[in-house]
Each structure stands twice: as structure tokens, then as C-alpha cells.
Amino acid sequence: SYDLTQPPSVSVSPGQTATITCSGDELGTRYASWYQQRPGQSPVLVIYQDMKRPSGIPERFSGSNSGNTATLTISGTQATDEADYYCQAWDSSYVFGTGTKVSVL
Amino acid sequence: EVQLVESGGGLVQPGGSLRLSCAASGSTFSYDWMSWVRQAPGKGLEWVANIKPDGTEKFYVDFVKGRFTIFRDNAKHALYLQMNSLRAEDTAVYYCATSYSSSSQFEHWGQGTLVTVSS
Numbered sequence: 001s002y003d004l005t006q007p008p009s010v011s012v013s014p015g016q017t018a019t020i021t022c023s024g025d026e027l028g029t030r031y032a033s034w035y036q037q038r039p040g041q042s043p044v045l046v047i048y049q050d051m052k053r054p055s056g057i058p059e060r061f062s063g064s065n066s067g068n069t070a071t072l073t074i075s076g077t078q079a080t081d082e083a084d085y086y087c088q089a090w091d092s093s094y095v096f097g098t099g100t101k102v103s104v105l
Numbered sequence: 106e107v108q109l110v111e112s113g114g115g116l117v118q119p120g121g122s123l124r125l126s127c128a129a130s131g132s133t134f135s136y137d138w139m140s141w142v143r144q145a146p147g148k149g150l151e152w153v154a155n156i157k158p159d160g161t162e163k164f165y166v167d168f169v170k171g172r173f174t175i176f177r178d179n180a181k182h183a184l185y186l187q188m189n190s191l192r193a194e195d196t197a198v199y200y201c202a203t204s205y206s207s208s209s210q211f212e213h214w215g216q217g218t219l220v221t222v223s224s
Contacts, residue, residue: 033210035150042200042217043142043150048210086150090208093166094140094152 004087004097011103018074022087022097025068030089032070034063038083046085047072079104107131107213109201114218121191121222127184127201127215135179138204140211141186143197153199154186155207164207169195191222 004024012018022032032050035043045054047063050070060075070089074081082104087097113125127139140155154165154175163175174187184201198219202211 031210035211037150042214043211044214045210045212048212054212088150088210093164094142094155094208096150096152099149 002089002091002095004089004095006085006087006097006100008098009101009103011105012074012077014079014104015076018077018081018102020072020074020085020087020100020102022070022072023068024070024089024095024097027068027070027089028066030091032063032065033088034061034070034072035086035088036081036083037086043086074102077102077104107133107203109203109213109215111199111201111215111218114199114220116221116223117191118224119191119193119222122187122189123191123220125186125188125199125201125218125220127186129182129184129201129203133203134182136205138207138209139175139177139184140202140204141175141184142200142202142211142214143195144200144217145194145197148197151197155204156184157207162207188220191220193222196220196222 034047036046037043050065051063062073108130110128141153156163156175172190177184198217200217201215203213
């Protein structure tokens with residue numbers, strides 16, 4: 001089976017940059033998507049096709065994907081960005097990453 | 106704007122059955138691939154099944170094959186998940202979600218419905 005590995009947690013100060021990685025075998029040859037899930041809420045798509053932002057997602061969210069690692073970057077992190085983040089790719093079926101809890105301290 | 110509302114969750118005994126529903130509003134339902142994605146308490150996201158816009162193709166994750174059936178009624182803008190032979194490990198919040206193809210990102214999500222399998 002195909003696995004996507006994320007760091008369990010990332011801490012960031014308000015206004016700073018948060019970087020979340022997602023590692024998988026030759027992930028760069030597939031599209032990566034990212035979802036934000038605030039506590040008690042449903043997931044929300046924040047990045048798709050490696051670096052595209054859906055309508056309504058702030059410009060401070062950006063993505064990249066190369067080699068074995070996809071990266072979600074949150075620039076100028078705000079308190080409202082505190083959430084769990086999941087990467088996702090497709091390999092014969094949908095695969096989600098292990099999830100990263102972003103704490104804004 | 107697409108809105109998805111799940112229902113049908115609840116407490117069921119091991120070995121029992123449950124049918125989940127997802128009511129969709131918005132004009133694109135008949136053109137969207139629809140999926141069920143679940144999340145066990147305190148755990149991550151896990152894709153369960155999806156279905157082609159016309160209902161002719163269905164795909165499942167291995168551990169639900171033969172137990173769960175996904176189907177849809179485009180006239181009613183509704184998606185369903187029939188779950189049989191339920192196990193404790195099926196306990197989760199079940200979300201319905203849309204995608205424009207069988208392997209593309211999940212663009213819209215419902216609020217989820219909780220299924221608890223316990224005696």
C-alpha cells in the first residue's frame with residue numbers, strides 16, 4: 001500500500017511561517033492536495049494539484065511538490081489557521097497523510 | 106454553492122446494518138463523482154468508496170468490500186452508503202464529498218454523521 005507520512009505536530013508563532021511536509025514514494029509524480037480541519041469541523045480543501053488554491057482560500061496558503069515530498073506553507077500564520085492538516089494523493093485509490101496538528105502559539 | 110448534508114448515523118450492534126444518506130444541493134450533483142470518507146474518533150481521514158456520476162462504476166477500499174454498498178439517486182440529488190456486517194472498527198464520522206473525477210481532490214464536504222458500532 002502507498003503511505004503518506006506527515007510530522008505529528010508543528011508549532012508556529014503568529015505572523016510567522018508554518019511549513020508542513022508530506023512524504024511518499026515518488027510523490028512528486030502525483031498530484032498532492034491539502035485539507036484543513038479545524039476542531040469539530042469538516043475538512044476544507046486548501047490546496048489542490050500541488051499548488052492551486054480554491055476560491056476563497058487566502059493567498060498565505062501555498063504548496064509545492066517535488067521528489068518524495070509535498071509541502072504546505074502558511075505564510076503570516078494567524079490564530080484561525082490552528083487546525084489539523086492532511087495531505088492526500090491518489091495511488092490506485094485515495095490515500096491520506098497521517099495528519100499534522102498546527103499550533104499557533 | 107454545493108451543500109452536502111449527511112444523515113442516518115447512530116448506534117448499531119456489531120453485525121448490524123445501517124444506511125447513510127447524503128443530500129446534495131447545487132446544480133452539479135449529476136456530474137460529480139461522490140465519495141464517502143470516514144474518520145475514526147481522534148484519528149485521520151480514510152477514503153471508503155466512490156461512485157461515478159451515472160452510477161455505473163463504483164470503487165471501494167479493501168476492508169469494506171462485500172460489506173458496504175455505495176449508490177446514488179441523481180433525481181433526488183442523493184448519495185447513499187449501505188453498511189452491513191458492521192464491526193467495532195467501522196466506528197467513525199462518515200463524510201460525503203465531491204470530486205470532478207475518480208481520482209481528483211475532494212472539493213466539497215458535508216458535516217458528517219457519526220456511526221458507533223458497539224454492543
